[in-house]
Amino acid sequence: MLVIAVVAVVGAGAFAVIASNRIKGSADETAAAYFAAWREGDLAAMARLVYKPPEDFAVRHRQLSEELHVESLQLTPGPLRGTGEESAEVPFTGVRQLAELGAWPFDGVLHLAVRDRAWKVLWTPETLHPMLKDGVTLELTEIDPTPAELVTSEGDKIPVDSYAEAYLEPLRPEFEQVNHGWALVAKTPGRPDVRLLTRAPKAEVERTTLSRPVQAAAARALDGVDDSTMIVIRPSTGEILALADRLEDDYSAVRDVFPPGSVFKTITAAALLKSGLDPAAQVPCPGTYQIPFHSSFRNDGAVDRGVVTFTDAFAYSCNTTFVEQTTTRLKSADLRATAEEWGFGRSIATGIGGSCGAVPETGDLDMLAADAIGQGEVVTTPLCMAALAAAVESGTWRSPRLLSKEQVRRIDGIPHGDVVMDPRVVAALRDMMAAVVDHGTASGMGLPADVSGKTGTAEVPDGPSHAWFIGFRDDLAFCVFVRHGGSGRSAAVPIAARFFKGL
Structure with missing residues (x-):
């Protein structure tokens, strides 16, 4: 009887150790939940899946979308791959649709690890976009308009030395209000700006009555x-x-x-x-x-x-x-x-x-x-x-x-x-x-x-x-x-x- 009691005590202790080491959820589940919340723009749900999210986690997401005029976001996760006993990553592709510049595709990696006995996302700014590291910021800038082009009634250029310039030049600003261009710019402290996407100003062409x-x-x-x-x-x-x-x-x-x-x-x-x-x-x-x-x-x-x-x-x-x-x-x-x-x-x-x-x-x-x-x-x-x-x-x-x-x-x-x-x-x-x-x-x-x-x-x-x-x-x-x-x-x-x- 004593032997049976000892075995029972030992078995209960072993179960308690196993239970105490059990990991909540899985890497697949956490990644799927994170991508789903990201697609929905549910920043609170995303933050709950992140290990120690920064205080400006939600602000960063909102600012990027607002400043770049993001209209929609598509995310396509790849297969999960393990990187250790308690770490994994999910490569993914994304496409942000920018109001002024159209589709802007990018590749990213979602890093995961076990923290506090649960699978969590290890979030860094690069998770939001891979270029957001080392102090890099992304900005949408307006490109100054090109002068409107005034042409003849036939659509040809005004003849050279036409003696009409004094009347045409003051007219050009009348047709420049829709001529702005846009550029998506990566700014790195101490380095020249890099244009990632550009939509050149559309030259406004206005026909005059001149023949x-x-x-x-x-x-x-x-x-x-x-x-x-x-x-x-x-x-x-x-x-x-x-x-x-x-x-x-x-x-x-x-x-x-x-x-x-x-x-x-x-x-x-x-x-x-x-x-x-x-x-x-x-x-x-x-x-x-x-x-x-x-x-x-x-x-x-x-x-x-x-x-x-x-x-x-x-x-x-x-x-x-x-x-x-x-x-x-x-x-x-x-x-x-x-x-x-x-x-x-x-x-x-x-x-x-x-x-x-x-x-x-x-x-x-x-x-x-x-x-x-x-x-x-x-x-x-x-x-x-x-x-x-x-x-x-x-x-x-x-x-x-x-x-x-x-x-x-x-x-x-x-x-x-x-x-x-x-x-x-x-x-x-x-x-x-x-x-x-x-x-x-x-x-x-x-x-x-x-x-x-x-x-x-x-x-x-x-x-x-x-x-x-x-x-x-x-x-x-x-x-x-x-x-x-x-x-x-x-x-x-x-x-x-x-x-x-x-x-």
Whole structure:
């Protein structure tokens, strides 16, 4: 009996030793539970499976996901392999989906060991990502945007030396707001940063209305002509096909106003036609004309053409005819109202700003006479004069634009709506502008036979006269302006001739 009792005592002691050395769980179970909790983002459950997790265990996980903009995490464990009697490891692959950079795969190893009679994860920062060791940090950085690329309506690069740069450069920031790039960077103290993933800034390409051949022809027509500009518009749409600007002293062909000289007679002629003056009416064109009890005006060179049709008075740019007819048929309010119909004082939404001009009302008959021939207080932009020529060609005034209608609305606001002009007045103006090139002040200058236009020479107090020429051919309307260039015939018309030859 004693022997049996001794054996029983010894057996119980051995069971107690075995029980006291029993290990809770297994390496497989702990690894599977850890990966499951990691996939679910259950940081508390993960921490319970880690042997002595650092105080910032949860913070590190959250910071990495938030700072790198992690959208999802995939984990694929490999087979468990023992590394000792009470240690093991599980190789695994992972893919973090980053919002800005897409999939970012990595390889890792989950280390496990028996601690306090239980299988635990031995966590280090490398468990989160293998690069997170020796003080390395991972950061998502923004790459500065590349300048937006503005191209022609055909999608081509803007021609070199196009003289449009002053308008295109300020536009580029308008299209850079979505152009940022991103880089995932590994930062190691004392070492250069290493880019792990990169998404280069996407170059924003925005089509302008500029036409490559038209812009090139306008720019080359201005070569060698200082202080000059040429604007070409498509009358049927208002699109600016060419904007070549060589004006000096920071002047702008789109925003700055100048005296228009005789190109303004296009507006005055429209007002006189509305008043009932017929294009075929016989009118005097003396070398000089004095308004009764007021100032005297004269033609260029005081040329006396006798009695001519109103169309020919326009073709020859008879100052005296326009002064007499205006002061006897019109009031200042009539001239101003007609100018406003044809764009003066009207808002222009181009995508690059712009203005048209002004015709102030006056009670002074001498000033009205001067205004009628584009001298007085009348001022305008070359852009406005190109739009005027376009309106004569198409019969509809349209706000000129350099960008798509959607972009113009975003940048400049809603443009003024199209305005249909009086068909009778339009038809007469077309014939009168054709006569200018056929036998008037722009004849014999090498222009194609189907070009119509109006020359202008604006006297100014600060130097030689400004030279103007506006006109159209088919679905092209243009304005040439040479600041202090002299006469419209000698300085501006040859530029238009070179332009059409270069198309």
